[in-house]
Amino acid sequence: MTRLHARAFALTLLLPVCVLGACDNSQASSQEPATNAVRIAQNAASRPAAKEQVLNEPDKISLEMADRACKAEDFKAFFDVFIVSKSVRQKYSASQIRYAVLGPHGEKISERTFDAASYSSFPVKMLDYYYKPVKPARAGDEDEYLDLQFNQSQNNDVSVEWSRVHYDGQSDGGDDLGNPLDANGKPIPKGAHQDPEGQLLFHPAADCWELSEDIRWARKK
Template identity: 30%
Template sequence: MMAKNIGVAAQRLLVAFTAIALAAGCNAEARDQAKDAEREALPEVGSTPEDREGIGNTAGTDGANDRPDFKVTESDRLSLDMARQACRANDFKTFFQAYARSWLVRENYTAETVRFGEEGNTRDKSRRNYVDGQLFPIGILDNGWVTAETMRQFDADPEFNWRNSRYMELEFNTASDNRQRVDYQAGIFERNLDPPPPELEEGLGAMIEPIGPGGYLLFYPTDTCWELVQDASNPVPRR
């Protein structure tokens, strides 16, 4: 079953990667507006992806045989190629898709130390602990943003019903120094209704009810790409 899911994902990635390759260097999409407020100071970014080149590719071989749950698949390799193309094209949104699709991309484009936890109460996580702990909160399923838990359910259940997917709404913002912030919120959307509104042809439709406090991800630019440096959930409202 897992092999079947991986094969489907690889086919989807191949289609997406082909389109990206054709568009590389000519991305005309307008950049999102930068937020006015500065975020709290973060520790300096550690080693660059170039310093770690090939780390992820050793999974399941010498040097990474203590990570049996992290095998490099064809889908992972396609995602890594997708990320590299997006880096060269300075296309963060496509890079983020690749980052969400594969642990191998996260292995190569995560800072040595990540601030993790509830905003105002974050703690340092090593790259290894962050990636191995599968702490990244977002997945992508059929070109829609979903929670990481939805992706785990999809991978484990061949009879997974898409109506059980927990979809997410994302907002991308770019700072003047090319830092990237992605705000996310899971919720119940019009697409989740049974039946959905007749006028809803594609997409999620409007969010009916948010689920959970949401949060944000912060990526710092490197010499050649970006690295995740912070993963913070919004504080839970106090009653």
């Protein structure tokens, strides 16, 4: 916006030069292209920014929800809307996102750094009230879900660890899916969690959080 106004201002400064004899053509002919240029600049300045044009109503609602969650310092609410909205993920991601694959003992197998715009590996999606993997371990496995663990440090850093689970369908009533099962089909004790297969790290930034690291743990053989 500032650049467009500066351009329009510079064009208006050209007019007195022509009027004072610096141009060979008449005043009317010299003003016409300048006036057209000013009009073009003013029309461009009055148009909404491109980012505003692509925001549909669901985007706006999601961004408002994320903003409220940030102000309330409610990470869980923030994370849920972060999952479902690409616009929220774009706004609340670090400019550089570290993607690393680690071995069973924490040894680095591979590591890459992505610009936020080119990062496309976010692993979690939501179905109703349940977390699911964007890519299940077995292609087409619609019954695979994710078990998440949230840990928040005194510095307000947040770690979200995830592991894959299935459910036995033995519900006590309501909408729950039953008891969680591990990759071998064995029941997971109540309150227990499997070793994580991935970890998402969020750091505090600008009165909220931003995704900065996506870590994957190589599966134990």
